[in-house]
Amino acid sequence: xxxxxxxxxxxxxxxxxxxxGFAVTDGFDLGVAILHPFVGRKxxxxxxxxxxxxxxxxxxxxxxxxxxxxxFAAWPYLYAISFSGFYLAMFxxxxxxxxxxxxxxxxxxxxxxxxxxxxxxxxxxxxxxxTLIFGVAVGNVIQGVPFHFDETLRAFYTGSFIDLLNxxxxxxxxxxxxxxxxxxGLYLGIKTENPIRHRAIAFARVAAILVIIxxxxxxxxxxxxxxxxxxxxxxxxxxxxxxLYKQVITHVGAWIWNYDIHPYFLIAPIIxxxxxxxxxxxxxxxxxxxxxxxxxxxxxxxxxxxxxSIFPFILPSSTxxxxxxxxxxxxxxxxxxxxxxIATIIFIPIILAYTTWVYRVMRGKVTDxxxxxxxxxx
Amino acid sequence: xxSAHTLLVDLSRVQFAMTALFHxxxxxxxxxxxxxxxxxxxxxxxxxxxxxxxxxxxxxxxFGINFAMGVATGITMEFQFGTNWAYYSQYVGDxxxxxxxxxxxxxxxxxxxxIGIFFFGWNRLSKLSHLTVTWFIAIAxxxxxxxxxxANGWMQHPVGSYFDFRTMRMEVKSFVDMFFNPVAQAKFVHxxxxxxxxxxxxxxxxxxxxxxxxxxxxxAKRSIVVAAAFGLAxxxxxxxxxDESGYLTGVNQHMKIAAIEAxxxxxxxxxxxxxxxIPNLKTHTTKYEVSIPYLLGLIATRSLNxxxxxxxxxxxxxKKRIKNGIPAYIALKKLQKNPNDTSxxxxxxxxxxxxxxxxxxxxxxxxPATATSQQIQQAADSTIPNVPVxxxxxxxxxGLGMFFIGLFTLALFFTTMRNFSQRWFLVLAVIAIPLPWxxxxxxxxxxxxxxxxxxxxxxxxxxxGVSSTSTSQLITTVTGxxxxxxxxxxxxxxxxxxxxxxxxxxxxxxxxxx
Numbered sequence: 001x002x003x004x005x006x007x008x009x010x011x012x013x014x015x016x017x018x019x020x021g022f023a024v025t026d027g028f029d030l031g032v033a034i035l036h037p038f039v040g041r042k043x044x045x046x047x048x049x050x051x052x053x054x055x056x057x058x059x060x061x062x063x064x065x066x067x068x069x070x071x072f073a074a075w076p077y078l079y080a081i082s083f084s085g086f087y088l089a090m091f092x093x094x095x096x097x098x099x100x101x102x103x104x105x106x107x108x109x110x111x112x113x114x115x116x117x118x119x120x121x122x123x124x125x126x127x128x129x130x131t132l133i134f135g136v137a138v139g140n141v142i143q144g145v146p147f148h149f150d151e152t153l154r155a156f157y158t159g160s161f162i163d164l165l166n167x168x169x170x171x172x173x174x175x176x177x178x179x180x181x182x183x184x185g186l187y188l189g190i191k192t193e194n195p196i197r198h199r200a201i202a203f204a205r206v207a208a209i210l211v212i213i214x215x216x217x218x219x220x221x222x223x224x225x226x227x228x229x230x231x232x233x234x235x236x237x238x239x240x241x242x243x244l245y246k247q248v249i250t251h252v253g254a255w256i257w258n259y260d261i262h263p264y265f266l267i268a269p270i271i272x273x274x275x276x277x278x279x280x281x282x283x284x285x286x287x288x289x290x291x292x293x294x295x296x297x298x299x300x301x302x303x304x305x306x307x308x309s310i311f312p313f314i315l316p317s318s319t320x321x322x323x324x325x326x327x328x329x330x331x332x333x334x335x336x337x338x339x340x341x342i343a344t345i346i347f348i349p350i351i352l353a354y355t356t357w358v359y360r361v362m363r364g365k366v367t368d369x370x371x372x373x374x375x376x377x378x
Numbered sequence: 379x380x381s382a383h384t385l386l387v388d389l390s391r392v393q394f395a396m397t398a399l400f401h402x403x404x405x406x407x408x409x410x411x412x413x414x415x416x417x418x419x420x421x422x423x424x425x426x427x428x429x430x431x432x433x434x435x436x437x438x439x440x441f442g443i444n445f446a447m448g449v450a451t452g453i454t455m456e457f458q459f460g461t462n463w464a465y466y467s468q469y470v471g472d473x474x475x476x477x478x479x480x481x482x483x484x485x486x487x488x489x490x491x492x493i494g495i496f497f498f499g500w501n502r503l504s505k506l507s508h509l510t511v512t513w514f515i516a517i518a519x520x521x522x523x524x525x526x527x528x529a530n531g532w533m534q535h536p537v538g539s540y541f542d543f544r545t546m547r548m549e550v551k552s553f554v555d556m557f558f559n560p561v562a563q564a565k566f567v568h569x570x571x572x573x574x575x576x577x578x579x580x581x582x583x584x585x586x587x588x589x590x591x592x593x594x595x596x597x598a599k600r601s602i603v604v605a606a607a608f609g610l611a612x613x614x615x616x617x618x619x620x621d622e623s624g625y626l627t628g629v630n631q632h633m634k635i636a637a638i639e640a641x642x643x644x645x646x647x648x649x650x651x652x653x654x655x656i657p658n659l660k661t662h663t664t665k666y667e668v669s670i671p672y673l674l675g676l677i678a679t680r681s682l683n684x685x686x687x688x689x690x691x692x693x694x695x696x697k698k699r700i701k702n703g704i705p706a707y708i709a710l711k712k713l714q715k716n717p718n719d720t721s722x723x724x725x726x727x728x729x730x731x732x733x734x735x736x737x738x739x740x741x742x743x744x745x746p747a748t749a750t751s752q753q754i755q756q757a758a759d760s761t762i763p764n765v766p767v768x769x770x771x772x773x774x775x776x777g778l779g780m781f782f783i784g785l786f787t788l789a790l791f792f793t794t795m796r797n798f799s800q801r802w803f804l805v806l807a808v809i810a811i812p813l814p815w816x817x818x819x820x821x822x823x824x825x826x827x828x829x830x831x832x833x834x835x836x837x838x839x840x841x842x843g844v845s846s847t848s849t850s851q852l853i854t855t856v857t858g859x860x861x862x863x864x865x866x867x868x869x870x871x872x873x874x875x876x877x878x879x880x881x882x883x884x885x886x887x888x889x890x891x892x
Contacts (some may be wrong), residue, residue: 059491069479076471083460084845105446240544
C-alpha cells in the first residue's frame with residue numbers, strides 16, 4: 001500500500017482535479033444557462049443556445065455529483081461540516097440543480113409563450129444561483145468558517161446564512177459568475193452562428209476583463225488585509241484522522257506564505273490571469289477554439305490558486321483555528337484512500353474516453369436545422 | 379436528549395423520508411423502462427422493422443421525462459447525508475462514502491453521459507452503435523442501483539468494519555465483505571426486479587389504454603407482448619427474491635422480522651405466519667390473529683427446528699447488550715481524555731460490539747455510564763420499531779406482489795392466444811398502473827422505517843446521526859421541499875399525460891410536419 005501522507009496528498013489533488021473537471025465542463029453549462037435569455041432574443045434562438053449544451057450537460061453535471069461522493073468517501077469531515085454548516089446555501093444550490101434538468105427537459109415540451117418564458121428565467125436562476133454560491137462558499141473557506149468540535153468529534157457550526165454573504169465572499173461569488181460567463185460565452189462561440197455567436201462573445205470578453213480585475217482584487221485583499229492560517233505544530237502527517245491534535249497560528253497574509261516556500265506555486269495565479277487574457281484576445285479568432293481552451297486554462301489556474309494558497313488546510317476554523325481541517329487530519333483511513341484511488345485510476349480514463357466520444361458525435365454547430373430535425377431537441 | 383433535539387431529529391427524518399420516497403417514485407421506472415428500451419431496440423435492430431424504432435422512441439420520451447426527475451431528486455439524496463446527517467456522515471464516511479463515489483465513477487457517469495446521445499444520436503450513429511448506447515444506459519442504471527444498495531445494505535447489516543476510538547468513527551476492514559454483503563445482494567435483486575415490474579406495468583397499462591381507445595393498435599399490441607413476458611419474469615423474481623430478503627432479515631435483523639410479524643413472543647418452531655391481526659404496541663399483543671402454521675419458521679430460518687425470536691425476547695437480548703456496552707462507553711470516555719490508556723483500550727476492544735447499544739441510552743440520560751436500570755429498560759424498549767405500520771405495510775406489499783404475478787400471467791396468456799380484446803382485462807391493466815409504485819414505497823417503509831431506532835444497525839442510533847443545525851432551518855427546508863417537489867410532481871404528471879395522449883403515431887406525423 002502507498003504511504004498514508006502520500007495518499008492524502010493524492011486525494012487532495014484528486015479532489016482538485018474533480019472540481020476542475022466540474023468547472024471546465026459543467027462550468028460552460030452553467031454559463032450558458034445564465035447567458036441564454038440575453039444572447040437568445042427570439043424563442044428559436046434560445047432553443048439553439050439551450051441545445052448547444054442539451055446533449056452533454058447531464059454527463060458534465062456528474063463531475064459535481066462525483067465531487068460530492070469523493071468528498072464523502074475521502075474527506076468525510078469536510079463533507080459533513082461544510083454541507084451542514086452552509087445549510088441553507090447548500091439547499092439553494094440544490095434547488096438550482098434540481099430546477100436545471102427540469103427546465104432543460106420541460107421548457108420546449110409545451111409551446112405556450114408564458115410556459116417558455118417562465119422556464120427561461122428558472123433556467124437562468126438555475127445557473128446563476130449555484131454559480132454565485134460556489135464562489136461565496138470558496139470566499140468563506142478562505143476567511144475561515146466558524147465551527148468547533150466536542151469531545152465525541154461532533155461538529156458545531158456557529159455562523160448564520162447572512163454571515164456567509166460578507167463582502168469578500170460576494171467578491172468571490174461575482175468572480176465565479178464572471179468565470180462561467182466567460183467560459184459559457186466562448187463555448188457558444190464554438191457552437192453557434194451569428195448573431196448569437198456575436199452576442200455571446202461580447203459577453204465573454206467583458207466577463208474575461210472582470211475575471212482579471214476581480215481575481216487581482218481578491219489576491220490583493222488576501223495578501224494585505226486577511227488573516228491566513230498556518231500549522232505551527234502537528235504530531236504527524238500519517239496519524240489517525242482526528243482534527244484535535246495540532247496547533248495553528250493565524251496571521252495577516254499567511255495565505256501567501258506557501259508561495260515563499262514553493263515559488264513554483266506562482267504558476268497557478270499566473271496562468272489564471274494569462275488564460276483570461278488570451279481568452280479576451282482570441283475570443284473572435286476563427287472558431288473561438290483557442291479562446292475556449294484559454295478559458296479552461298484560466299479556470300484551472302484560478303481554482304489551483306485557491307487550493308495552493310490554503311494548503312494544507314481544507315477547511316480552516318475561524319473560531320477555533322486549532323480544530324481546522326487539514327490534509328493531514330481530516331481524511332478517510334489509509335485503506336479506503338488506497339482502494340478508492342485504484343477505482344479512480346481505473347474509471348477516470350474510461351470516463352474521459354466515452355465523454356470524448358460523445359463530444360465527437362455531437363460536434364458541429366447547432367443551427368435551426370438541428371432543432372427541426374431532432375424531435376428530442378430541448 | 380431535550381425536546382428541541384427530539385424535534386430536530388424528527389424533522390430531519392421527515393425530510394429524509396419525504397425526499398427519499400419522492401426520489402423513489404422515479405427510480406423504479408428508470409430501471410424498468412431502460413431495460414425494456416434495450417429489449418425493444420434490440421428487436422428493431424434484429425428485425426429491421428420501423429415500427430419497433432418508433433416504439434423505442436416513444437417509450438424513450440416518457441423515459442426521458444421521468445429520468446430528468448430521477449436525476450434532479452437524486453442530487454438531493456447525495457448531499458443530504460452531509461447537510462442533515464453530518465455526524466452520521468463523519469461516523470461512517472470511511473465506509474459508506476466509498477460505494478456512493480464508486481456509483482458516480484462507474485455507473486452514473488456512464489448513464490448520464492450516454493443519455494444525451496440516446497436522444498440526439500438517432501441520426502448520427504449506426505443502428506448498432508445506438509443499440510449499444512441504449513444497452514449501456516440500461517446496464518449503468520442497474521449498476522447504480524447495485525452500488526446504492528451496497529451502501530444501504532451496509533446500514534442494515536454493517537459488515538467488514540470496526541470502530542476506531544482515535545478517529546471516533548467506523549473504519550473499513552474489508553471492502554470484499556461489504557461488496558458481498560448478503561443483505562445488499564438480496565436487496566439489489568429484489569429492488570431491480572421491482573423496478574422491472576414497474577416499467578412493465580407502465581407499458582402494459584398505457585398500451586391497454588390505447589387498445590381500449592382503439593388507437594395505435596399495432597404499436598400497443600407489440601408493446602404488450604414485451605411487457606407481458608418481461609413483467610411476469612420480474613414479478614416472479616420480486617416475490618421469490620423478496621422471500622430471500624425475508625430469510626436474510628431473519629438472520630441479521632431479528633427485530634425487523636418479529637415486528638413485521640407482530641410476533642411478541644418466541645413460538646415453538648417452526649413459527650406460524652400471521653395473515654391478519656390488529657397489533658397493539660402498548661399491550662404487546664395481537665388481536666384477532668389469523669395465521670398459517672409453520673410458514674414463518676420456514677421462510678425466516680429455512681428449517682423446522684430453529685426458533686424465530688419474538689419481540690419480548692429480543693428486547694431482553696437488547697437489554698443484555700446495553701449492559702455489556704456500558705463498559706465500552708466508559709472506556710471510550712477515558713480514551714478521549716487519554717488515548718494511551720491501555721487498560722481502557724482493552725476494555726473497549728472487548729465490549730466494542732455493544733458500544734452502539736450503550737449509545738441508545740443517550741436518548742434517556744446524558745451520562746450512560748451511570749444509567750439506572752429503568753433507563754436501561756427504556757433504551758431496550760426503544761429498539762422495538764413501529765409494529766402496526768410494519769405489519770400492514772408488509773402485508774399490502776406482498777399482496778400487491780401476488781397480484782402482479784396474476785396480472786402478468788393473464789397478460790402472457792392473452793398475448794399468447796393473440797387475444798387483445800378482453801375489455802375487462804385491459805381496464806384492469808390501466809387501473810393497475812399506480813400499484814407498483816405503492817408496492818415500492820411500502821417496501822422502502824418496511825426496510826428503512828423497520829430499521830429504526832438504528833441508522834446503522836447495532837452501531838449508531840438514528841437520533842445521534844443528525845447535524846447540529848437549528849430547527850428553524852429545518853422547518854424552512856422541509857416546507858421548501860414539500861412545496862417545490864409538489865410543484866415538480868404536478869409538472870411531471872402533466873407532461874407525462876400530455877405525451878401519453880399524443881401517442882406514438884402523433885409523434886411520427888409531428889416529425890414529418892416539422
